[in-house]
Amino acid sequence: MQAAPDPDRQPVFAPSVVSPPGEERPLGILLVDDHKENLAALRAVLEPLGERLVTADSGEQALRALLREDIAVILLDVRMAGLDGLQTARIIRARPRTRHIPIIFLTAQVSDVEQITLAYASGAVDYVVKPFEPDILRAKVSVFVELSRERSERVRQSRARAEAEAVARTVRTLQILSDAALSHLEMGGLTSELVERAATLFQADAACLLLRDENAPGLGVHAGRGALPVPADGRVMLGDGTFGRLAVERRTALLVGDQLPLTETVPVGEAADDQAPIACLLVVPLVASDELLGLIVLGATAEDRFDAGDLELLTLAADRMAIAIDHVQRFAHGRQLVETLQRSLLPDRLPHHPRLELAARYLPSGLAPQIGGDWYDALELDRDRTAVMIGDVVGHGVRAATTMSELRNALRAFAVEGHGPGAALHQLDRVVHATFGPGMIATVLFLIIDASKGTVSISRAGHPPPALRTAGGEIRFLETGSTLPLGIDDRRSADEAEYTVSPGDTLLLFTDGLVERRRESITTGFDRLRDAFTNAPADVEELCDYILERTVSEQASHDDIAVLAVRVLGPPLGALELMLPATAASVPLARHRLRAWLDENVPELDRVARSDLELAWSEACTNVIRHAYGPADATFQATAARDDDAVALQVRDSGQWRPPRGRHGGRGIALMRELCDAVLVDRRSEGTTVSMRRSFGDPPAEGRLAS
Amino acid sequence: MTGASGSEPSARSGPESTPASGDIAHVAIQDHDGVPVAVISGEVDISNVDDIARQLIALPNFAPGLVVDLRPVDYMDSTGISLLHDLAGRMRERSQQLIVVCPPGSPPRRVLELTGLITRTTVVDDLAPAVHAIRHVAPVLPSS
Numbered sequence: 001m002q003a004a005p006d007p008d009r010q011p012v013f014a015p016s017v018v019s020p021p022g023e024e025r026p027l028g029i030l031l032v033d034d035h036k037e038n039l040a041a042l043r044a045v046l047e048p049l050g051e052r053l054v055t056a057d058s059g060e061q062a063l064r065a066l067l068r069e070d071i072a073v074i075l076l077d078v079r080m081a082g083l084d085g086l087q088t089a090r091i092i093r094a095r096p097r098t099r100h101i102p103i104i105f106l107t108a109q110v111s112d113v114e115q116i117t118l119a120y121a122s123g124a125v126d127y128v129v130k131p132f133e134p135d136i137l138r139a140k141v142s143v144f145v146e147l148s149r150e151r152s153e154r155v156r157q158s159r160a161r162a163e164a165e166a167v168a169r170t171v172r173t174l175q176i177l178s179d180a181a182l183s184h185l186e187m188g189g190l191t192s193e194l195v196e197r198a199a200t201l202f203q204a205d206a207a208c209l210l211l212r213d214e215n216a217p218g219l220g221v222h223a224g225r226g227a228l229p230v231p232a233d234g235r236v237m238l239g240d241g242t243f244g245r246l247a248v249e250r251r252t253a254l255l256v257g258d259q260l261p262l263t264e265t266v267p268v269g270e271a272a273d274d275q276a277p278i279a280c281l282l283v284v285p286l287v288a289s290d291e292l293l294g295l296i297v298l299g300a301t302a303e304d305r306f307d308a309g310d311l312e313l314l315t316l317a318a319d320r321m322a323i324a325i326d327h328v329q330r331f332a333h334g335r336q337l338v339e340t341l342q343r344s345l346l347p348d349r350l351p352h353h354p355r356l357e358l359a360a361r362y363l364p365s366g367l368a369p370q371i372g373g374d375w376y377d378a379l380e381l382d383r384d385r386t387a388v389m390i391g392d393v394v395g396h397g398v399r400a401a402t403t404m405s406e407l408r409n410a411l412r413a414f415a416v417e418g419h420g421p422g423a424a425l426h427q428l429d430r431v432v433h434a435t436f437g438p439g440m441i442a443t444v445l446f447l448i449i450d451a452s453k454g455t456v457s458i459s460r461a462g463h464p465p466p467a468l469r470t471a472g473g474e475i476r477f478l479e480t481g482s483t484l485p486l487g488i489d490d491r492r493s494a495d496e497a498e499y500t501v502s503p504g505d506t507l508l509l510f511t512d513g514l515v516e517r518r519r520e521s522i523t524t525g526f527d528r529l530r531d532a533f534t535n536a537p538a539d540v541e542e543l544c545d546y547i548l549e550r551t552v553s554e555q556a557s558h559d560d561i562a563v564l565a566v567r568v569l570g571p572p573l574g575a576l577e578l579m580l581p582a583t584a585a586s587v588p589l590a591r592h593r594l595r596a597w598l599d600e601n602v603p604e605l606d607r608v609a610r611s612d613l614e615l616a617w618s619e620a621c622t623n624v625i626r627h628a629y630g631p632a633d634a635t636f637q638a639t640a641a642r643d644d645d646a647v648a649l650q651v652r653d654s655g656q657w658r659p660p661r662g663r664h665g666g667r668g669i670a671l672m673r674e675l676c677d678a679v680l681v682d683r684r685s686e687g688t689t690v691s692m693r694r695s696f697g698d699p700p701a702e703g704r705l706a707s
Numbered sequence: 708m709t710g711a712s713g714s715e716p717s718a719r720s721g722p723e724s725t726p727a728s729g730d731i732a733h734v735a736i737q738d739h740d741g742v743p744v745a746v747i748s749g750e751v752d753i754s755n756v757d758d759i760a761r762q763l764i765a766l767p768n769f770a771p772g773l774v775v776d777l778r779p780v781d782y783m784d785s786t787g788i789s790l791l792h793d794l795a796g797r798m799r800e801r802s803q804q805l806i807v808v809c810p811p812g813s814p815p816r817r818v819l820e821l822t823g824l825i826t827r828t829t830v831v832d833d834l835a836p837a838v839h840a841i842r843h844v845a846p847v848l849p850s851s
Contacts, residue, residue, distance in 0.1 A: 584754040588731050591752070591782070611782070611814050618784045622753045667785035667822055674821045 026051040027072035027145050027152075032062040032088070033106065034080040042075060045134040049142055059083025063091060066098050072148035073141055075128075078107040078116070086115065089125075102144040104128055104137075190328050191223035194296075194321050195269070199225055201317070202282065202310055204298035205275060208268040210236050210243065211286075211294035211325070219247060219294045224268030227275050228299050229261040234268070236295070246283050247295050254311045255281040256303050265299075276301035282311055284318040288326035296321065350564075351380040355451035355503075358388070359540035360564040361548055363513075372560025373400035373442070374511045377408050379415065382686045383652075384452040387415040390509040390564055391444040391463065406435065407442060407486075421446040421459035422481070422496030429461065432486045441487040445509055449501070449566060452637070456507065459496045461486045464512055467533055471504025475530050503570025506543065508533055513559035514551055525551075540565040574601055575641035580621075582634040582653065587621045590638050594649075601642055605696060613647055613694055616675040619668040620651035620690045626668075628655030628688065646677070646695045654687035731755060732780075734762045739838045743770050748779030751787035751815075760790050764797070772804030772841040776834055783815040788822045795828050805829065806837040 029051050031042045039055045046053060054069050056062040060083055062076070074092065078085035085105055092098045105116050105127040116127050126144075128137050191209050199207040206226025210219035221234040230236060236243045242261040246253055253259075256279065265278055278299040286293040296318055300306055350358040360376050373393030381387050389411055393400045410431045414424035425446055432440060443463035449456045458466065458478055462485030465477040481497030501507070508529075515525030532550035536543040543565050552561065571577050576597040580586035591614050598610055605613075617638065624636045636653040672679045676692040732749030745763055766773055775791065777783070795805045809816045810832045819825040831837050 584752075587752045588750060588754050591750075608817070611817070614782065615784055615818065618752055618782075622784065622786060625753060667788060671785050671818070671821060 027148055028052045028054050028069050029141060029145065030062060030065055030069065030071045030074045031055045032057075032059065032075065032080075032085070033077040034058055034082075035077075038077065038106075042137075045132075045137055046141055049138060049145065051145055059085070059088035059091075062088055066092065066095075066101075071098075071101055073144035074101055074103045075141070076103050076105050078105050078109070078112045102126070102147070104140055104144070106130060106132070187325075187328050188223070190324060192269075194324070195223040195225060198296060198298060198314070198317065198321070202298050202314065203300070203305060204282075205301045205305075206265075206268065206272075206278060206299035208297050209286075209294060209321075209325075210247075210297065212292070218244070221268050222294075225270050225272075226299065227265040227267045227272040227278070228281075228297055229263045229265050229278055230268065230297070231263060232266050234266070243283065243295060243297070247285055247292060250285045250287060250292060252285065252311055252315050253281070253283045254306055254308065255283065279303040280306050282306050282314050284311070284314045286318050286322040286325065288322040291326075293322055293325055293329075346375060347377055350378045351386060353380060353386050353451060355569050356386055356449065357540045357567040357569060358386075358564065359544050360562065361544045363548065363552065363561040365513075365560045372513075373404050374513065374560045374562040375404045375408055376509065376562045376564045377412065378564070379412060381415060381418075381448065383684065383689070384686075385448050385450050386566075387412075387446070387448050388507075388509060388564060388566060389415075389444065389446045390511060390562055391442055392511045392562075394441040394443075403436060403440060403442065407432070407444070411444065411446065415446075415448070420496055421448055421457050425459045425461050425483075425486070429486045429489075436487070438487070441485050443485045443512075447507070447509075449507075449568070451568065454500055454502060454568070455498055456501050457481075457496055457498045459483075462488075464510060464515065467508040467510075467529065468499070468501070469506045469508070469533055469536075471502060473534060475533050477526070501568045503568055505568045506538075506540070507566045507568075508543075508547070509564040509566075511560070511562045513561035514547075514563060516559065517553055538567070540567050543567075571639065571641070575639055576601075578638045579635055580638065582625050582629050582636050582655070584625055586636075587618050587625065590621050591618045594638075594640055597640055598647070602647055602696075605647070609694060609696065612675040613649065616672045616679075616692050616694070617649050617651070619672050619675075620649070620692065623668045623690070624651060624653040624655070624688075627657045628653040630655075643693070646693050649676075649692045649694075650689060652687060652689045656685075657683065657688055732759060734759055736762070736766070739774070739834070740842060741770075742772065742774060742838045742841045743767070744774040744776055744834065744838065746776040746779060748781075750782035751780060751790070752782070752784050753786045756786040756790050759787075760793070763790075763794055770803065772806065773798065774834065774837040774841060775805065775807050776837075777807060777809040777815045778813065778834075780809075780813070780815045783818055785818070785822060787815065788818055788824050791819075791828060792824060804841055806831060806840060808832070808834050808837050 029046060029049075031039055031046070031053060032055075033039050033042065034057050036057060039057065043053055043055070051072070054065055054071065056065050059080055062074070065071070076085045076089060080088075083091075085107075089103050089105070092101065092103065103125050105112070105125070107113060107116070107127060108130040110129070113127055113129065116125065126140055128140065191211070195207045195209055198204070204226075206224070206228045208224030208228055208230070209222045210230070211222045213220050216235065218238055219236040221230065230243065231241070236247065238244050239248045241263070242255070260278065260281060265275070278301060280300040280303050282298040284296050286296060296314065298306070298314065346360075346362055350360060358378055360378075362374065362376070365372050373395055374391070375393075376390040378386060378388045389408070391404070391407060393404045393407065407428065411424060411428050414427045419427060425444060428444065432442065442461070444461045445458070445463035445466060446460075447456050447458045447466065458481040460482040462482070465479045465482065467475055467477050469475050478497070478499055481495050483495045510529070515529050516522055517525060528551050529547070532547045536546040544563055547563060548561070576593060578590055578593060580590060594614055594617050595610075598605055598613065617640070621636070621638060628634070628636065634653070634655060636651065638652075639650045641648050669679070669681065672690070672692060676694045678693045680691040682689040682691070732747060732751050732755045735746040735748070737744045737746060743766055745766075747759060751759060763773070763775070775794070780787075791805075791807060798805045805828065807819070807828055807830045809819060809830050816825075816830075819828075819830060829840075831840075
């Protein structure tokens with residue numbers, strides 16, 4: 001059946017909007033036919049669907065309509081003058097915006113159907129053969145309309161969700177702009193962080209902070225990104241120009257069009273290249289304690305990027321930014337000074353011991369530009385023993401720093417003189433009383449680790465106990481060995497406790513700032529430390545960072561913090577380690593043990609290298625027995641380790657070498673040098689260590705036989 | 708003196724054979740046609756060098772010389788070198804000859820080379836030439 005034209009309907013030659021737009025507005029159906037009577041017929045058939053009908057009498061007009069209208073489905077006549085239906089469809093499909101719109105072709109020719117089927121094997125395409133059945137046409141159209149409605153509903157929902165998220169993000173970012181962590185940053189870090197955060201929050205293409213300087217008039221660019229219409233030298237004179245006037249009047253502004261400053265944009269930071277001209281600006285003064293600090297300026301290349309809501313939000317954010325900037329500015333100068341001083345009082349580097357790994361961190365107090373009294377130190381006493389100290393002088397400032405430095409030096413001296421921890425702290429207490437008089441109070445923890453014996457002796461003067469993490473992961477605080485803080489009672493006894501430590505154990509020394517927080521029990525702090533220590537990585541550097549991250553409050557710490565970690569290392573994997581009496585019978589024993597160890601651990605070694613190593617090792621052991629000791633019982637240590645493609649041998653004694661004597665002496669060292677690639681004899685007052693290396697491969701002595 | 712060593716043509720190891728300290732080296736004094744041969748076996752180091760020295764020095768002073776056979780030695784360090792060096796000195800003072808048997812490539816040979824002793828002592832590869840040399844350069848023995 002063919003529908004007849006209906007003169008009561010709206011004109012059909014121009015695309016038209018039948019229903020007004022609205023939240024639940026009907027979807028558009030585009031009807032395209034070059035015969036107006038056919039268009040009228042289609043309208044009559046589809047009107048009952050209640051959707052918006054848009055008509056076009058040519059392919060060209062249909063394409064124009066698609067530019068303006070939101071169309072859910074297109075009914076397209078195949079045979080048309082000008083652009084025919086198939087050509088029109090091809091163009092519609094080629095445009096990203098219209099590609100997805102379903103098309104129902106209208107045709108009277110069966111041959112067209114074949115063509116359509118071939119051309120659109122897939123996609124939302126259908127066809128209706130004229131003369132069409134109104135019910136069938138309506139049914140087909142309503143299916144597409146329904147699909148389209150579902151789709152736009154999904155889009156609408158995701159838009160609503162995105163808006164909700166945007167609001168949440170705004171709130172979050174506002175919090176981010178007043179983040180306490182920002183107050184830990186230096187000025188430079190703070191301002192660039194604020195600019196970045198604000199630019200992200202407001203989707204600005206350019207942003208900068210114009211702040212007052214100590215050394216120059218007006219406001220200067222402190223941090224920025226992109227390009228903004230600020231004066232070319234980056235300096236804004238108060239009262240001059242748009243920015244200068246806004247600053248003086250402390251007014252916020254949303255500027256567009258001819259309100260914008262006439263000056264050229266100049267780069268204020270990264271991402272200034274290829275930036276389109278600024279079309280919209282947000283300018284908000286930063287005021288803290290009723291004092292103008294400067295301006296924050298955000299720029300956008302799109303005129304409609306910012307609105308009044310953004311200005312309001314930025315004004316709120318600016319208050320928080322001003323507080324942060326004020327805080328940092330106020331303390332930056334003083335803090336820099338004291339930190340330099342403090343760091344100069346801490347050791348540049350910690351001693352290196354083959355059996356120990358040490359790492360330390362110092363965190364200044366986050367609140368006051370004051371020097372803290374925390375300190376740490378470590379020094380090698382002899383080949384086996386390393387002294388480690390940590391302390392806290394009550395009070396702050398330069399006086400505390402001076403005291404700290406004197407205590408540190410005195411304690412170093414006592415340690416070097418050979419005092420144990422208890423005796424050293426006793427001596428130190430006397431120094432405190434004699435030098436500083438009453439009122440000077442300090443806590444100190446002093447320990448000596450003997451890596452070869454696997455012991456640690458500890459003495460504490462009122463200081464928090466060190467924590468020990470065993471290789472098995474168990475944590476305990478070594479609480480004994482404690483007395484009063486220094487400066488309380490100079491008749492303190494020399495309390496000292498000894499613990500054993502094994503390879504894999506880690507000791508953690510710290511000052512009370514690590515476990516104390518205001519309005520919190522210290523037990524909570526110790527528990528937090530215990531948890532952090534339990535899970536901390538093995539590497540001491542990483543361990544220190546991990547512990548600080550887990551235990552230091554987000555809020556600025558009111559106290560400075562020092563931590564020092566010591567990890568006890570075992571012998572290298574697979575190494576041979578012998579402790580033998582310094583008697584002649586030990587030489588063959590050591591050699592046989594080496595022989596077995598070489599067989600097992602360095603099977604690729606050739607016969608000559610093997611016997612050379614045995615020889616060098618025996619020579620070194622022989623020397624110890626000959627030269628190192630008197631008649632009393634003594635022991636020496638011999639170790640062998642595989643080191644990539646070399647074998648490293650070491651023989652250590654703790655005796656005093658006599659000059660070579662007797663008929664058999666004198667040849668040992670020379671022979672060792674012939675047998676090994678490298679021989680190092682380290683003679684010290686506490687003993688001698690002979691280290692030898694022999695690479696695999698050719699015997700080194702070939703071609704250089706001694707004459 | 709017994710002269711027993713001179714009357715017995717074949718090598719023997721008997722009461723002279725003594726385990727060295729730590730049981731890692733042995734010294735066997737043999738007689739090869741009137742030439743004493745000290746066969747050292749095992750490992751020579753500080754733990755047994757004095758014992759070995761004592762046995763070598765205890766040789767009869769009418770012997771024309773001494774062959775020290777190091778072929779069964781698995782290990783010898785500079786203490787063994789010192790021993791041989793001292794022994795050579797003592798024998799030189801007595802106009803006795805010391806010849807060391809130590810074939811190339813053996814463990815003690817390397818030490819002899821590295822320490823330079825090989826250039827100051829007579830070292831030969833095999834026992835027969837050593838015995839032969841001492842029999843012909845040495846003065847006629849009183850007992851024969």
